Amino acid sequence: MIRVLLADDENLIRSALRALLSLEDGIEVVAEAATADEALAMARSSAPDVAVLDLQLPDRDGISLAADLHAQVPGCRTMIVTSHGRPGYLKRALAGGVGGFLPKTVSASVLAQVVRTVHDGGRYVDPELAAEAISAGDSPLTAREADVLELAAEGAPVEEIARRAALTPGTVRNYLSSAASKLGAANRHEAVHVARRHGWI
Amino acid sequence: MIRVLLADDENLIRSALRALLSLEDGIEVVAEAATADEALAMARSSAPDVAVLDLQLPDRDGISLAADLHAQVPGCRTMIVTSHGRPGYLKRALAGGVGGFLPKTVSASVLAQVVRTVHDGGRYVDPELAAEAISAGDSPLTAREADVLELAAEGAPVEEIARRAALTPGTVRNYLSSAASKLGAANRHEAVHVARRHGWI
C-alpha cells in the first residue's frame, strides 16, 4: 500500500484528489495539508511514501517544501502538480530531487500511474512540459539580475528597488537594462512578463 | 436528478469534481468541457440544469460563457468556481446572472449544497469573498481608464497603447495618470497590480 500525503491550498482539489486516488488499488491517502508548514508537520508524524504537492502553496512554493521533506522525512518521495507549467520551475524541481512534475490537465489515471512510478524511485515529467523546458532553455539571467527583476515585478520605482536590494539606483538600472535586453524586452515591465512566463523569476 | 455540466481546463480537477459530485444523491454529471466553446456546444446538446464553470477558461472567462449559456440554453443555471477570488469578478458575475460564486478552497459538501441551491433558483456566494467585495467596493476607474490600464498591463510603451486604443499618447498618459492616482499607485505598473488584485481589469 502506497501511503500518500496531499498538499494543496484548495480544499476542493484536495478532497477531489483524495477521492480519485482512493479509487486506485494500492494507494491510500494518509494526510492532507493546506499549507507547506502543515504538510511538513504532518509528513513528520505520518511518514508518507509519496507527497503530492501543489507548486504554489500559500506560505511558500512546493519546490522548497519538497527539499525540506527530503531532508526531514527519510523515505518520502515527492511529486508536484501545478496549474501553470512554467519551464523554469520544472528545472528547479528536478534539481531539487522531485520525482514527478505534472500539469493539472493530466487525467486521473496518469496521476495514479505517476504516483506508483515515483514510489518505485522512478521519475516522470509531463512530455509537453519537458518539451517546453528544453526549448525554453536555461535562464539567461544572472542571479542578481533575477533578484532585481523580481523586485521590479510589482511596479515599484527604481529607487525603492534599490533600497530593497541594498543597491545604488544606477546599478539597479544597469541590471534591469541588461535583463531586458537579454529577454528581448523593450522595458523592464515587459521583461518581468517574459521572465514570469518562462518561470525564471 | 440534477444534471450538471462541468467546464474547467484542468482535466484533473474536472474528473475529480465529477467523482465528488457523483457521490452525491440526486446529482449527475452529464457533460465535461475543457474550453468555453466546447462547453457551449455541449450545453446546447445536453441541456444541463446547472453549469459549474471555472472562472478562467483557455479561450475566455467563465462570466461571458455564463452569459452565453443563459441566452442560448434555456433553463440552465450557472455557478462559478475559481482559484483567485478577485472581488471585481464576483460583482461582474452576479450582474451577469450567475447563481453561485465559490473559491476552490471550499469543501466538497459545500459545493454539492451550492449546486442544489443554484438549481432551485437560489444564490450563494462565499461569505469571505462577499466581505472582500463589499470592503473593496466598486472600481473607481472610468470605462476608458480601465481600458487603457488593461492595455498597459503587458508593459507596452505609451505609444503602442495609444495606437491600440486609437488615442493620442497625451490622452493615454492623462488616463494612466488619473488611474494611478485613484488607485494610490506611484506609476501605471503599480496601478496595474492594484487593479488586478481587485479584479477591476
Next chain:
DNA sequence: GCGTGCCCGTGACATTCGTCATGGGCCGCC
C-alpha cells in the same frame, strides 16, 4: 438651461527610465 462628469485632446515641465562608457574588486579557470 445649467451644472457635472466623462471623453479626448494639446502643450509644457520636471522626473524617471533606458542606455552607454567606464572603472574597480572578486572569483574561477586555463
Next chain:
DNA sequence: GGCGGCCCATGACGAATGTCACGGGCACGC
C-alpha cells in the same frame, strides 16, 4: 599570471513618463 564573467558603482545623455493646466464636445440629471 592573464582572461573572462559577475558584482557594484558613477556619470551623463536622450527618451519615455508623470503631472499639471487648460480647452472643447457630449450626455445626463436637476
